Each structure stands twice: as C-alpha cells, then as structure tokens.
Amino acid sequence: MYCRECGNxxxxxxxICVHCGVRxxxxxxxxLMRFLLPVGRSPYAIAAGYLxxxxxLVIPAPLAILFGILAIIDINKNPHKHxxxxxxxxxxxxxxxxxxxxxxxxxxxxxK
Numbered sequence: 001m002y003c004r005e006c007g008n009x010x011x012x013x014x015x016i017c018v019h020c021g022v023r024x025x026x027x028x029x030x031x032l033m034r035f036l037l038p039v040g041r042s043p044y045a046i047a048a049g050y051l052x053x054x055x056x057l058v059i060p061a062p063l064a065i066l067f068g069i070l071a072i073i074d075i076n077k078n079p080h081k082h083x084x085x086x087x088x089x090x091x092x093x094x095x096x097x098x099x100x101x102x103x104x105x106x107x108x109x110x111x112k
Contacts, residue, residue, distance in 0.1 A: 045083025
C-alpha cells in the first residue's frame, strides 16, 4: 500500500508510515466506534463536553470554557486528535450558563 500523505510505498499492515510518520488507519476503529468511544479525542475535549453538560449547575461553567479552549489548542497542535465539536459545545454551554449566573447575581444585587 502507499502512504496517503507522502505517497511512498509501505507495508500493508503498517500502523504508521516509516517515511513521514503519518498514521495509516490500519487497526484503528471505524467512524461509528470513534463516535461512541473517546478514541483519538483530546482529553481536554472530553472534559469540556462533560463540563458543558453539567454547567447548568453553574459551578463547572467556567471550567467548561477553560477546558474547551485547552482542547482547541491541543487539537490544533495535534491534528490526529478529534473532539472539536465537544470543545465548542463546552465553550458555548459554559459561556451561556456563566452569563446567566452573572445576570442573575447582579440583577438580584441591584434590585434591593
């Protein structure tokens, strides 16, 4: 088989190209498994996704923003990692519930 990145010939069972180091996809789970399991995802993206889900409790909302930003940086540095959707979800949910908390806090503070 040939490397999809550099075009050099490599062994059929090679996991990475010996010439350029790009993963060949041999032995990796298919798209459905990657969707269900956090295989190849940035750990920051996984944390941002879960923190975004529980950010309705307000306390983890700023953490969801932080981990979402860290995930985007991690994914941009390592293009073989996935999870951009989870990172963005964490940022959006964290920002929404942080702003909601700030609004409720200040409106109750100044309503007296």
